[in-house]
Amino acid sequence: MVSRMFRMETKVDPARRDLLRARLLETNTAASPVLRALRGTPAERDVPLHVWASDGADALAGGLVGHTWAGWLHVTYLWVDAPHRDTGLGGRLLAAAERLARRERGCAAARLETWDFQAPGFYRKQGYEVVCAIPDYPPGITEYTMTKRLS
Known part of the structure; x- marks a missing residue:
């Protein structure tokens, strides 16, 4: 018993x-x-993937922190310092991570989460689609899960 x-x-x-x-x-x-x-395959491992951009003074201008697992790139953080926003840097950081994930790690897709006040419009322009929306997470904010095929 x-x-x-x-x-x-x-x-x-x-x-x-x-x-x-x-x-x-x-x-x-x-x-x-x-x-x-x-x-037992390389795709099984959760492998960090980071892309950094520095300005002319060698200060952090932006970066992307994520990982690859099971043939997917998961973007955890993407940030661009205010003076470098609207210069295309965010798109270049994301494209570099996608390229690395696809070419060197065999990833077929990417995913990320973003809040309604952050960057869903930016990610749509980069080819991402909303696959899930969670209203009031946290209260008053909608969280989106977005994905993109990396073909």
């Missing part, structure tokens, strides 16, 4: 987090033919 007694904790525990993540990955891999096929 299995005990129904559970002790609940709320403390942050990196070791348990890592154990939970590993067990979830095992469960998901066992259940998904796609994830099983990725097992």
